[in-house]
Amino acid sequence: MSTTTSGAGLEGVVAGESEICFIDGYEGILSYRGYNIHTLAQSATFEETIWLLWKGWLPKKDELDGLKAALFANYGLPQQVTDFLKANLKAGPMDVLRTAVSMLSLADPVEAKDMSPEANQRKATKLMSQTSSIVSSFGRLRTGQDVLAPDSSLSFAGNFLYCLTGKRPDSIMEHVFDVALILHADHELNASTFAARVTAATLSDIYSAVTSGIGALKGPLHGGANEEVIRMLLEVGTSDKAVERVHEMFAKKIKIPGFGHRVYRTDDPRATHLRRMSEELGKSTGQEDLYLMSSRVEETVKGEKKLNPNVDFYSASAYYSLGIPIDLYTSIFAVSRMSGWTAHVLEQYHNNRLIRPRAEYKGNPDGMQWIPLADR
Secondary structure, eight states: OOOOOOOGGGTTOOOOOOSSEEEETTTTEEEETTEEHHHHHHHOOHHHHHHHHHHSSOOOHHHHHHHHHHHHHTOOOOHHHHHHHHHTTTSOHHHHHHHHHHHHTTTOTTGGGOOSHHHHHHHHHHHHHHHHHHHHHHHHHTTTOOOOOOOTTSOHHHHHHHHHHSSOOOHHHHHHHHHHHHHTSOOSSOHHHHHHHHHHHTTOOHHHHHHHHHHHHTSTTTSOHHHHHHHHHHHHOSHHHHHHHHHHHHHTTOOOTTBOOSSOSSOOHHHHHHHHHHHHHHHHHTOHHHHHHHHHHHHHHHHHHOOOBOHHHHHHHHHHHTTOOGGGHHHHHHHHHHHHHHHHHHHHHHTOOOOOOOOOOOSOOSOOOOOOGGGO
């Protein structure tokens, strides 16, 4: 049996077929179901994007209204999940999220085992709403605040900000966060999505599949770069010092967080919108210095290392301007990416084949002679 040699990390290897997301890293193209990310960022809402990822077409008004109603109806968390959040207020947000999402299956004992397309669609809807509720509820409980019920007049994005901060976002904040959720919704077979699909391919349940995705996202080489970015900006404090820090990192050959990408060889198309939104939010919230520092860092890194910012770089200052605690940044990534994870899991179930790649063996040749214990 012949095998195909692959590069480290499966770089460049096509591992499956999908109709959900297209990326051209050389042309800087990202599209969901054929809709370019620039078109979606300019025209769509996150709820429309969820439907598009799940179904393959833009929703009609009644379909969109039905999705919004279903999302709103499922925000409430099972009591055992709320109790778990209250009992683990000192734990890391991603550890809490991973465990709480897994617990959702225990609160859904009948439907969790139902693998019909209809049941899996209902569970996907629950996961969208309840992942948002887990993150916002944990954010409030750990600071001694009460959990808030969502407001039916707000969008998915607006409700997350409201349920986290206790303040109804203004139109700029709500719009910016809505676009940020769209930009993070899916990105083909990244590590977390691939992990979710591998689990789904065994015909394990959707809760297990997305828990695998969360576990992969938790790793610092996947999620979390925007946390490093904002901590660096806040530590240096000024644009000049930010440039000095970049040069120090260059000299020590330390990777600048938020720059470069495994797939893109040109501008990350998502960064285009986050750059603009970081500036817009900075001006409206009095945090423009963060944008200006970010801009100087980008200018320096691009000028000296020819590296472009990725989706994480400007999302750092945008999230900070929205009043989101820094250690929740990766959890928010998961709130958005749940739309993509569930879309891929549903697609995997629809046309399933167990994912079982081969490895190129590099160890000792077969036929090693056994050495008795006394002679080793």
